[in-house]
Amino acid sequence: MSTDPRFDGPGPDEVWRTALAEGRLLLQHCRDCEATRFPPAMVCGACGSPDLEWREASGRGVVHASTTVREREGGYNVSLIDLAEGARMMSRVENVDSGAVRIGMEVVARIVPEPEPFVVFDPAEGGAA
Amino acid sequence: MSHPLRGRAAIAGIGNTKRWNAPGRLPFDQLQEAAILALEDCGLALKDVDGLFCAISSSGLPVLNAAERLGINVRHADGTMVGGASFLFHLQNAVSALETGLCEVALICYGSNQLSAGGRLASMPDPQHYETPYKPRYPISSYALAAARHMHEYGTTRENLADVALAARAWANLNPDAFARGPLTRDEILSSRMVSDPIARADCCLVTDGGAALVLTRADRARDLAKPPVHVLGTGVAIGHRQISAMPDLTTTAAVESSRHAYEMAGVGPSDIDHVMVYDAFTITTLLFLEDLGFCPKGEGGAFVSSGAIAPGGTLPVNTNGGGLSCNHPGMYGLFTIIEAVEQLRGTCGERQVGGAEIALAHANGGVLSSQATAILGTAATI
Numbered sequence: 001m002s003t004d005p006r007f008d009g010p011g012p013d014e015v016w017r018t019a020l021a022e023g024r025l026l027l028q029h030c031r032d033c034e035a036t037r038f039p040p041a042m043v044c045g046a047c048g049s050p051d052l053e054w055r056e057a058s059g060r061g062v063v064h065a066s067t068t069v070r071e072r073e074g075g076y077n078v079s080l081i082d083l084a085e086g087a088r089m090m091s092r093v094e095n096v097d098s099g100a101v102r103i104g105m106e107v108v109a110r111i112v113p114e115p116e117p118f119v120v121f122d123p124a125e126g127g128a129a
Numbered sequence: 130m131s132h133p134l135r136g137r138a139a140i141a142g143i144g145n146t147k148r149w150n151a152p153g154r155l156p157f158d159q160l161q162e163a164a165i166l167a168l169e170d171c172g173l174a175l176k177d178v179d180g181l182f183c184a185i186s187s188s189g190l191p192v193l194n195a196a197e198r199l200g201i202n203v204r205h206a207d208g209t210m211v212g213g214a215s216f217l218f219h220l221q222n223a224v225s226a227l228e229t230g231l232c233e234v235a236l237i238c239y240g241s242n243q244l245s246a247g248g249r250l251a252s253m254p255d256p257q258h259y260e261t262p263y264k265p266r267y268p269i270s271s272y273a274l275a276a277a278r279h280m281h282e283y284g285t286t287r288e289n290l291a292d293v294a295l296a297a298r299a300w301a302n303l304n305p306d307a308f309a310r311g312p313l314t315r316d317e318i319l320s321s322r323m324v325s326d327p328i329a330r331a332d333c334c335l336v337t338d339g340g341a342a343l344v345l346t347r348a349d350r351a352r353d354l355a356k357p358p359v360h361v362l363g364t365g366v367a368i369g370h371r372q373i374s375a376m377p378d379l380t381t382t383a384a385v386e387s388s389r390h391a392y393e394m395a396g397v398g399p400s401d402i403d404h405v406m407v408y409d410a411f412t413i414t415t416l417l418f419l420e421d422l423g424f425c426p427k428g429e430g431g432a433f434v435s436s437g438a439i440a441p442g443g444t445l446p447v448n449t450n451g452g453g454l455s456c457n458h459p460g461m462y463g464l465f466t467i468i469e470a471v472e473q474l475r476g477t478c479g480e481r482q483v484g485g486a487e488i489a490l491a492h493a494n495g496g497v498l499s500s501q502a503t504a505i506l507g508t509a510a511t512i
């Protein structure tokens with residue numbers, strides 16, 4: 001076997017999911033240009049470098065855009081969150097009425113363990129609403 | 130010096146089944162009918178086709194299925210699947226394949242039974258694991274997020290969006306082949322059921338069946354065929370992202386790039402365009418594309434539309450068939466933007482005819498504002 005050692009180890013989706021299952025929120029950063037990468041990938045979207053490393057994310061973010069999906073049983077929130085580290089992810093804001101979620105609202109990540117671990121956000125304590 | 134591909138290929142024939150609700154027909158039935166209509170339109174036959182281009186929501190191997198059903202032997206083919214813009218990607222490939230001699234007669238075709246098969250948008254299975262847990266309604270919620278952001282940044286209102294749907298209906302009322310005709314008011318649009326804020330039912334395109342096809346040849350050959358050729362003056366494609374979270378700027382699409390390529394190839398600019406077709410999957414997409422294609426400045430799409438500019442009698446005729454909002458929307462509507470542009474340039478549009486139309490622009494979108502493709506078409510006088 002002569003595989004390229006730069007790409008050894010678990011793939012980026014596996015790393016992301018394994019970390020979430022351990023209660024950790026990780027983000028990829030480019031060692032060449034410092035850009036963040038989300039969703040996880042093998043190369044930097046900003047400069048094309050394959051030299052990415054995982055770092056612990058702060059979990060702090062700001063609502064970039066928000067919608068309420070209307071169902072017969074009621075509505076629920078879907079938002080795009082800009083993380084403090086620069087990545088943008090789809091998620092939802094909980095513990096506040098979906099209609100009250102505003103662009104620019106400060107939020108904090110929380111990992112929901114079941115059924116598959118995933119990330120939601122709560123309004124930040126004392127944050128600008 | 131003009132671009133080497135400018136005007137070299139021409140759309141010789143068009144086929145449109147206009148069967149918007151046709152139970153008992155498969156997507157490939159609609160596709161085959163459209164292909165036959167397009168070939169008859171220009172006086173060619175299936176045996177003449179040696180280049181096949183198609184995409185279909187319900188098939189992962191559309192070229193194989195279409196070639197078998199049509200009984201054609203091809204030496205060039207393209208089944209690029211980038212959602213509703215696929216057919217304009219095919220168009221760019223067809224133009225280049227015709228010029229380089231890879232094929233002589235190119236057939237681009239599509240069919241769908243999405244209304245009669247159950248009325249749900251049939252998308253290619255392509256799960257997005259980083260979105261699934263949040264249950265966005267696909268694709269509406271992604272467009273809703275872009276609309277929310279446009280409202281936040283530029284003060285765009287739901288009334289502005291409603292005026293897009295009103296203009297589309299006004300054009301549809303001049304088109305006897307449109308699926309949704311009849312009176313429609315701003316209040317009816319604003320009070321329609323909210324689906325994913327700020328997008329309500331009346332901001333969404335129709336769900337219909339349908340089939341469409343184009344036949345292209347090199348321009349010199351098209352001049353000897355049955356209908357006046359409509360020349361492909363310029364094409365451009367661009368891909369921005371797959372998931373809405375990866376869209377760099379929710380209020381600016383890759384249509385900026387696709388149209389820049391098309392304008393450069395055609396040697397024209399927005400002020401030279403007589404007739405415009407943009408893929409209106411949702412009312413917000415018309416606003417975004419009017420801005421990104423250069424018909425009004427970024428952020429001013431709402432005011433531009435609400436001034437009456439794109440409605441019948443306005444300064445810029447847009448989506449004159451009634452669009453995806455009021456004419457038809459079989460799931461991947463892109464090919465129909467070309468069909469209407471060709472009809473306008475041929476001057477066969479009856480009550481909705483744009484007087485003296487010489488240059489038309491057709492723009493298509495795929496995914497969630499993901500793939501963008503622009504085509505600029507012209508009459509023989511533009512060559």
Ligand SMILES: [Zn+2]
Binds near residue numbers: 030034047
């Ligand atoms: Zn980088």
